[in-house]
Amino acid sequence: MRAIEYTEYGSPQVLTLKEFDKPVPKDNEVLIKIHNSSVTAADCIMRKGEPAWGRLILGLFRPRKRFRILGSEFAGEIEAVGKAVQKFKVGDEVYGFAGFSVSAYAEYKCIAEDASLTIKPSSVNYQQAVAAVDGATTALFFLRDKGNIQAGQNVLIVGASGSIGTYAVQLARYFGAHVTGVCSTPDLELVKSLGAQEVIDYNQEDFADRLDC
Ligand SMILES: NC(=O)c1ccc[n+]([C@@H]2O[C@H](COP(=O)([O-])OP(=O)(O)OC[C@H]3O[C@@H](n4cnc5c(N)ncnc54)[C@H](OP(=O)(O)O)[C@@H]3O)[C@@H](O)[C@H]2O)c1
Numbered sequence: 001m002r003a004i005e006y007t008e009y010g011s012p013q014v015l016t017l018k019e020f021d022k023p024v025p026k027d028n029e030v031l032i033k034i035h036n037s038s039v040t041a042a043d044c045i046m047r048k049g050e051p052a053w054g055r056l057i058l059g060l061f062r063p064r065k066r067f068r069i070l071g072s073e074f075a076g077e078i079e080a081v082g083k084a085v086q087k088f089k090v091g092d093e094v095y096g097f098a099g100f101s102v103s104a105y106a107e108y109k110c111i112a113e114d115a116s117l118t119i120k121p122s123s124v125n126y127q128q129a130v131a132a133v134d135g136a137t138t139a140l141f142f143l144r145d146k147g148n149i150q151a152g153q154n155v156l157i158v159g160a161s162g163s164i165g166t167y168a169v170q171l172a173r174y175f176g177a178h179v180t181g182v183c184s185t186p187d188l189e190l191v192k193s194l195g196a197q198e199v200i201d202y203n204q205e206d207f208a209d210r211l212d213c
Helices: 039-046 052-058 126-132 132-148 165-174 185-193
Strands: 001-005 016-019 029-037 073-081 094-098 108-112 116-119 152-157 178-183 198-201
Touching: 029 126, 039 052, 073 108, 073 126, 094 126, 126 165, 132 165, 152 165, 165 185, 178 185, 185 198
Parallel strands: 152 178, 178 198
Antiparallel strands: 001 016, 029 073, 029 108, 073 094, 094 116
């Protein structure tokens, strides 16, 4: 199979298309033919090896072998299942999050059936599904599970036009909060269109000066 590898930290130029053996699923794993992956902020941070302390995990001088194929979000079709797999079958259209196991910049990936993996709704295509993984689940986890968001609260979302922020704005509105989004000038209209009642342009204003948000 083809996959995109990097063996040294740096700019996108370090990414190289190469041939690898097609992975074989273990008993508890499914083999996914990946239709779409994405470039997340985390993928870029790992590729650059920044901040430097991250290299304690990723590899001090160069990325460790298990991190060399990036890509944490994927959407695709199940091509084979391990003999103990119960939740999925061949042909299922799925999407999910590989986390630190990455390696979604590849034609195939194996992942445990109990990992962050679910059936793709038929109403969305693979491209749409893959864009609703890391940003959406991170926003939901922090707003609902960690922040215990409540209707009527004022919520400030810094980075409202990004992968996490665009979902955070919509979810905060869904939970009944009054939302203020912070982003750059070109994205102000986008953030408003997602439901933010107030927007702050970080090039024009420091949100910390806004006492009413
Ligand atoms: N589970 C986790 O904890 C988790 C998961 C994923 C990501 N992250 C981290 O969360 C952060 C955001 O991730 P993302 O994927 O949403 O990134 P992203 O898609 O690159 O979005 C970045 C956002 O930050 C805004 N921004 C840039 N400079 C700013 C400034 N000076 N002041 C205020 N806002 C500014 C951008 O606005 P404009 O585009 O309008 O300039 C954009 O809305 C990253 O650090 C990422 O590593 C954490």
